[in-house]
Amino acid sequence: MRVLAAMSGGVDSAVAAARAVDAGHDVVGVHLALSRAGGTLRTGSRGCCTIEDAMDARRAADRLGIPFYVWDFSERFRDEVIDDFVAEYRAGRTPNPCMRCNEKIKFAALLERAIELGFDAVCTGHYATLVDTPHGRELHRASDAAKDQSYVLGVLNAEQLAHCLFPLGSTPSKAVVRAEAEERGLTVAHKPDSHDICFIPDGDTKGWLAERVGxxxxxxxxxxxxxxxxxxxxxxxxxxxxxxxxxxxxxxxxxxxxxxxxxxxxxxxxxxPKEALATAEIAGSRVSWAGRAPDAASFACDVQIRAHADPVPAGAEIVDGEVVVTPAEPLDGVATGQTAVLYDGTRVIGQFTIDRTRSAVPVEA
Structure with missing residues (x-):
């Protein structure tokens, strides 16, 4: 199978690419240049898309003996992720740029180009599991609950999942990945994880937004x-x-x-008051299903509203294209613009962007 390995310059994507090679696939590495802004290129940037990251990815590809390229997706990243981030804040919403990046860049723009070039799949270092069933491919949580990234992959649809490869999904811990990287001689074995928003490298989101929103x-x-x-x-x-x-x-x-x-x-x-943050209902119309859609308009599920939040049992209903979710216990501090990912056990059912919420505490209280 011809596999395009997305290599961020971190240890996870490097080991994922290595495992794809070990599996006998014809692997080509690619690093996505997502920004031309000087702040994301200097040493000390805290994101995941610096010039140093591109160099780390190239060294890893050389170590694995695979071809390597850098693709400039900065214009599309600006249009699809950065501009969306600013627009959402202008609208009083709280967006998740990592979700938009996965949806619009890593598994839309990248996958589209990969298929055009004859690749069968895109391989990434995400911690999630793919399961092939008679009903089609399903997206499930990773074995390591602490590293599970199925939430940020909840935006993927059935067609995209059919062309995905997540070699780290069954790995029991990040420590195992780092040990494997060291054994393979990869220089990124002990590289710190990226954090913060990659296009705001100094972490000052408030100041960055003030310049653009006013x-x-x-x-x-x-x-x-x-x-x-x-x-x-x-x-x-x-x-x-x-x-x-x-x-x-x-x-x-x-x-x-x-x-x-x-x-x-x-x-x-x-x-x-803090009690008024309790949310009794959430709803949204920007919906996608990770594989097959629910069989009925009403169904039981677990809902997760943040990448590292605990899932909460809930009932969901599809009404005129909108998904309305009522959790068994109130959710805490939900903001419009957040993503709600729905699960059936470990399986991701789908996701939607939260457009409206209803407080569990009446205004009179």
């Missing part, structure tokens, strides 16, 4: 509509935030208040 003073109100403070830019706040509110009017009960809602049209931030 700064405009607006009111901070409580659930009754009374103004309790002011802010210098709604984009700097996220649902569930407690620190940095600088409210001039204390709550009647003296308890701390948290951000409950962002209203971009009026540039308003809504705050309230």
């Amino acid at each position: 700064v405009a003073e607006g009111p901070i109100i409580d659930r009754s509509g009374a103004q309790v403070g002011t802010h210098d830019g709604a984009h700097a706040y996220t649902v569930g935030q407690r620190r940095g509110l600088a409210l001039g009017t204390p709550a009647p009960d003296g308890k701390p208040r948290f951000v409950l809602e962002i209203r971009p049209v009026t540039n308003t931030v809504v705050v309230g």
Whole structure:
């Protein structure tokens, strides 16, 4: 099988490529150049797409004896991921750029080009498991729960899953991957994991957004509509935030208040008690199914709203193209723009972007 190995420059993708070679596949390595911004190219950047990462990927490919290329996807990355990130914040939503990158770049743009060039599959270092069944290919959680990345892969559809290869899915731990990399003589064996948003290398998301969204003073109100403070830019706040509110009017009960809602049209931030963060229902219409779609309009599932959150039992219903999920227990601090991934045990059913939420605590409370 001809396999295109996406090599980020990290240990996971290097070992995944090595295992694809060991499996007898005809493997070609490729590193995606996703940004031309100087900040993502300098030493010390905390993302996953620096010039140093490209060099690490090349060294790994040389060690494995496979061809290696760098593909410039920076324009599409800007259009599909960065511009979307800014637009979502302007709309008062909290986006997940890693989900968009997987959806639009790594398993859309990359896979499209790979198929055009005659490759059968794209191999990545994600920790997730693929299972072939009579109903088609399914996406499942990885063996190592601590490293499981099925959540961020929940955006993949049946056609994309048919061309995916995740060699690390059954690996019991990251320590095993690092030991294997060292044994293979890969220089990335002990390279630290990437973190933060790759196109904001200094980690200052608030400052980065201020330059692009702008700064405009607006009111901070409580659930009754009374103004309790002011802010210098709604984009700097996220649902569930407690620190940095600088409210001039204390709550009647003296308890701390948290951000409950962002209203971009009026540039308003809504705050309230921690109890009001409890979410009784979430819904969204940007839906995709990871393999076969549910057999019925109503079904039981587990819902996960963050990459490292615990799944919560729930009931889901498809109504006029919208998925409405009611968790068995309230979810905590859900923001529109987040991704909800639905599971059946270890199997990923699908995902949707959260468009609206309903608090478990009435406004009168």
